[in-house]
Amino acid sequence: xxxxxxxxxxxxxxxxxxxxxxxxxxxxxxxxxxxxxxxxxxxxxxxxxxxxxxxxxxxxxxxxxxxxxxxxxxxxxxxxxxxxxxxxxxxxxxxxxxxxxxxxxxxxxxxxxxxxxxxxxxxxxxxxxxxxxxxxxxxxxxxxxxxxxxxxxxxxxxxxxxxxxxxxxx
Amino acid sequence: xxxxxxxxxxxxxxxxxxxxxxxxxxxxxxxxxxxxxxxxxxxxxxxxxxxxxxxxxxxxxxxxxxxxxxxxxxxxxxxxxxxxxxxxxxxxxxxxxxxxxxxxxxxxxxxxxxxxxxxxxxxxxxxxxxxxxxxxxxxxxxxxxxxxxxxxxxxxxxxxxxxxxxxxxxxxxxxxxxxxxxxxxxxxxxxxxxxxxxxxxxxxxxxxxxxxxxxxxxxxxxxxxxxxxxxxxxxxxxxxxxxxxxxxxxxxxxxxxxxxxxxxxxxxxxxxxxxxxxxxxxxxxxxxxxxxxxxxxxxxxxxxxxxxxxxxxxxxxxxxxxxxxxxxxxxxxxxxxxxxxxxxxxxxxxxxxxxxxxxxxxxxxxxxxxxxxxxxxxxxxxxxxxxxxxxxxxxxxxxxxxxxxxxxxxxxxxxxxxxxxxxxxxxxxxxxxxxxxxxxxxxxxxxxxxxxxxx
Numbered sequence: 001x002x003x004x005x006x007x008x009x010x011x012x013x014x015x016x017x018x019x020x021x022x023x024x025x026x027x028x029x030x031x032x033x034x035x036x037x038x039x040x041x042x043x044x045x046x047x048x049x050x051x052x053x054x055x056x057x058x059x060x061x062x063x064x065x066x067x068x069x070x071x072x073x074x075x076x077x078x079x080x081x082x083x084x085x086x087x088x089x090x091x092x093x094x095x096x097x098x099x100x101x102x103x104x105x106x107x108x109x110x111x112x113x114x115x116x117x118x119x120x121x122x123x124x125x126x127x128x129x130x131x132x133x134x135x136x137x138x139x140x141x142x143x144x145x146x147x148x149x150x151x152x153x154x155x156x157x158x159x160x161x162x163x164x165x166x167x168x169x170x
Numbered sequence: 171x172x173x174x175x176x177x178x179x180x181x182x183x184x185x186x187x188x189x190x191x192x193x194x195x196x197x198x199x200x201x202x203x204x205x206x207x208x209x210x211x212x213x214x215x216x217x218x219x220x221x222x223x224x225x226x227x228x229x230x231x232x233x234x235x236x237x238x239x240x241x242x243x244x245x246x247x248x249x250x251x252x253x254x255x256x257x258x259x260x261x262x263x264x265x266x267x268x269x270x271x272x273x274x275x276x277x278x279x280x281x282x283x284x285x286x287x288x289x290x291x292x293x294x295x296x297x298x299x300x301x302x303x304x305x306x307x308x309x310x311x312x313x314x315x316x317x318x319x320x321x322x323x324x325x326x327x328x329x330x331x332x333x334x335x336x337x338x339x340x341x342x343x344x345x346x347x348x349x350x351x352x353x354x355x356x357x358x359x360x361x362x363x364x365x366x367x368x369x370x371x372x373x374x375x376x377x378x379x380x381x382x383x384x385x386x387x388x389x390x391x392x393x394x395x396x397x398x399x400x401x402x403x404x405x406x407x408x409x410x411x412x413x414x415x416x417x418x419x420x421x422x423x424x425x426x427x428x429x430x431x432x433x434x435x436x437x438x439x440x441x442x443x444x445x446x447x448x449x450x451x452x453x454x455x456x457x458x459x460x461x462x463x464x465x466x467x468x469x470x471x472x473x474x475x476x477x478x479x480x481x482x483x484x485x486x487x488x489x490x491x492x493x494x495x496x497x498x499x500x501x502x503x504x505x506x507x508x509x510x511x512x513x514x515x516x517x518x519x520x521x522x523x524x525x526x527x528x529x530x531x532x533x534x535x536x537x538x539x540x541x542x543x544x545x546x547x548x549x550x551x552x553x554x555x556x557x558x559x560x561x562x563x564x565x566x567x568x569x570x571x572x573x574x575x576x577x578x579x580x581x582x583x584x585x586x587x588x589x590x591x592x593x594x595x596x597x598x599x600x601x602x603x604x605x606x607x608x609x610x611x612x613x614x615x616x617x618x619x620x621x622x623x624x625x
Contacts, residue, residue, distance in 0.1 A: 008341065010243035011250065011328045015321030018251060019472055026297045026468045039305040041368040042463055052369045060380050066548070067383040074390035078346055081397040085566040092567050099556060106552065115548045117541035
């Protein structure tokens with residue numbers, strides 16, 4: 001058995017070495033003529049605006065948290081799955097209790113709306129967050145500025161916005 | 171803390187597995203390995219004895235254990251690298267040919283017979299291309315990322331049994347190991363996306379991370395079902411448990427909940443490998459090339475190779491745990507080397523069939539939207555796979571004994587059900603296909619010129 005895990009170690013190391021060996025072999029035959037334009041980040045030919053190492057959407061963090069809970073669940077269920085037929089009824093009840101508690105967590109997250117990628121806030125749902133009513137934000141930040149939408153001819157006029165007191169485009 | 175948790179889990183499951191292995195009477199893998207046997211054979215061979223005689227010794231000296239293990243593993247890894255490269259190149263060729271067929275064009279057919287050497291030619295071309303590391307990139311991570319991805323792909327192959335007793339290793343925690351190591355590739359992808367200092371790459375990597383993490387849950391849960399049925403985490407032992415009925419007693423036919431679990435596993439595997447319709451991390455119409463936008467030349471080819479290697483690997487795991495591994499009706503009529511060769515062929519053909527299915531799906535279905543992808547993993551696949559686990563465990567506990575000791579009607583129930591469901595679904599799809607083909611409006615909308623030419 002220890003031989004098996006040693007084997008895995010050798011596989012991992014060889015995988016790493018394989019890539020570097022190929023890079024070295026390739027380095028002998030490939031051209032290397034860097035220019036500043038060639039080395040700049042690719043943004044479809046435009047000049048690069050700002051750094052890419054930016055703050056990122058909090059939703060990814062929530063996703064990771066939810067995953068963590070279920071990953072632990074799966075890790076605990078594997079030993080259970082091995083022996084469930086042998087132990088029988090007792091294992092069944094214990095396993096289902098465990099799964100039920102975790103399902104409760106899934107239901108909570110579901111009702112709270114954290115499973116939705118595009119958030120729709122609903123204050124009527126218990127536990128929902130009450131925020132200002134606005135169109136769903138796109139992935140890269142909030143809704144587009146009103147001035148921009150007006151320039152494109154799709155935004156609301158200023159008077160409309162003032163009279164109705166709305167925020168964002170309708 | 172997580173390390174101690176993993177250790178205790180490992181010890182616990184190893185102990186439990188010993189018990190269950192004894193209870194089921196399953197043949198556990200022998201302690202020796204064929205690579206070690208090969209070394210021993212070389213040591214005692216005629217040539218080695220002659221050479222030892224020249225040195226004044228009676229027989230070639232035995233290697234120390236660690237050296238033998240290292241050389242044995244080296245042999246195995248050499249074979250695996252060759253195998254992975256060939257399989258990946260063949261899959262790339264297959265993908266391009268199938269895509270050509272589906273899109274009414276020819277596909278690569280110039281390099282070698284049927285264009286089979288196209289991937290090799292592409293590899294040589296990529297090797298000769300300039301290697302660019304963007305000036306703003308984090309060089310260390312940028313260089314390390316493809317290596318990590320490649321290493322994880324190779325390490326996963328360590329646990330896959332291709333034939334009885336001829337696996338590279340037979341890890342006793344195979345399933346858990348594969349689920350764990352496949353997460354390593356995700357870290358490599360995030361490293362690639364983050365270190366590139368490119369917005370496309372960053373978005374691609376973040377999407378990839380979120381998607382893979384969401385689909386790892388249904389993937390892991392649906393893998394629990396064959397573990398419940400077989401009572402082992404070792405892929406080789408699981409394949410051995412499916413050898414009854416002259417090689418057709420697959421897990422698929424042992425429990426009625428294995429078929430839905432397999433479907434869920436397959437969908438989750440598509441998402442894990444970022445295959446269409448879940449290829450949001452690399453969707454070219456939104457993110458150029460996703461996390462590998464900045465990678466060029468041979469560095470890019472490692473990501474490409476890994477994608478196809480991972481496709482084959484996910485198919486191989488599905489084959490070993492759901493579709494009977496190397497077992498096929500009538501295969502046990504063969505003996506010795508022929509048996510091993512036939513088992514290898516059966517395993518590779520079954521896995522390649524699943525790869526073909528993935529390719530077919532990619533060129534047939536349109537890409538999903540990012541929010542649909544994110545919602546589907548948790549809201550549909552996870553509850554459904556939990557239902558499968560519950561159903562399978564209830565069924566197994568109710569049956570109470572291993573499959574071969576059950577009454578005959580219970581053994582026959584699942585195969586009849588599976589074939590019945592497949593027949594009904596097939597008939598429905600066929601009817602639908604005939605009806606949609608009979609409607610001239612849809613066809614004229616898609617290809618008006620072809621429709622006009624037909625009249």
